Amino acid sequence: MKLGLLGAGAVGAVHAQAAAELPTVNVAAVCSRSLSEAETVAEPHGARVYSDYREMFDSDLDAVIISTPHSLHTQMVLDAAQAGLQVLLEKPMATTVADCDLMIDACEAARVALAVGHIQHFLPEKVAAYDAVWSGRIGVPRMVHDLRSTDYRPGTRPQWFFDRETAGGGAMMNIGSHCLDRSSWLAGGLAERVEAASTVSRFGVGVETDGTALLTLTNGLRASITVTSTPPRPVDAVTVVGDEGTVVADSRRGTLMRAGDTEQVLHERSEGDIPAAFRNQLAAFVELVEHGTPFPVSTVLSRTVVAAVHAIYESADTGGPVTVPQREAAGAVS
Secondary structure: OEEEEEOOOHHHHHHHHHHHOOOOOEEEEEEOOOHHHHHHHHHHHOOEEEOOHHHHHOOOOOEEEEOOOHHHHHHHHHHHHHOOOEEEEEOOOOOOHHHHHHHHHHHHHHOOOEEEEOHHHOOHHHHHHHHHHHOOOOOOEEEEEEEEEEOOOOOOOOHHHHOHHHHOOOHHHHOHHHHHHHHHHHHOOOEEEEEEEEEEOOOOOOOOOEEEEEEEEOOOOEEEEEEEEOOOOOOEEEEEEEOOEEEEEEOOOEEEEEEOOEEEEEEEOOOOHHHHHHHHHHHHHHHHHHHOOOOOOOHHHHHHHHHHHHHHHHHHHHOOOEEOOOOOOOOOOO
16 A cells, blocks of 8 residues: 555654554655655655645555644545545544535545544553453443543644634544544444533633533433543543443553452553554554455544534533434444
8 A cells, every 4th residue: 555644743653653564555655734844754664755735646646644733634535535545534533524524425426435543442451441341341331431631731732723713622622532432432322412511711722621521322321521631640541330340441551440349450551552553543444445344433433523522512602402413324333
């Protein structure tokens, strides 16, 4: 697979390293508005460098990974589909639900793959939690609680993250989309209704820096999600409560399970967890393109994550419950 990378920031560099570890993938081109950044990522792979992605799309490529500011996703995916390129797109899928639908329809019409890189599905500690839940080791899932911290102080991230139009929102769109995705996946249901939500904007950045929401999923389970900026200690943990036990996936501690009186470590954290996740994600994308193997994350789930974030914003504004619009499709939760 001759692969083009669109975006040469930190995430683009991780994608490039993942590609280098797969024998069937070759990083052939890298595009960035900053040629120096593109050259830094491209040089170890002998890849061509571009500052205009349309020129890169016109070159000899099979697929493209898009990791650019959120509002740029839609046009880039539409152009990739027109060029006949397979697409792996960083989350969130888009800044609006309408744009999600545009991309899905365009890629279906062009008969090219569209996969959204929700990396939570590939992180070893989350995979261990999923396996424990869906092998029945904690009994029937009853509820999910997701708590994650971030840092939305000025200067902590590129400026575009603080522009609502470009980013599509603040911490809930950027970090909360991870929580919505993994909670839906682990619980086996799409977000259907936001029962209550609250957001807070601090530090004078113009977007929400903190947020919390209570959701009902399509299978009736409840999920609570909280994203908070700069707590005393960083936290990144999702808990699934079953009628016979509980499992906690913590990016800093690993995966722990208690069933009855037995406690067990299902996964111990290691420095190789994140590189392994990106490598496995890219391998799954290759399988989708070359063999039609379903990608572990459906575009319906990716779209619903964006819809749920907007429902959280609406609920926070109105103080009432909000229904999450669905797209009809089978096999939506993967």
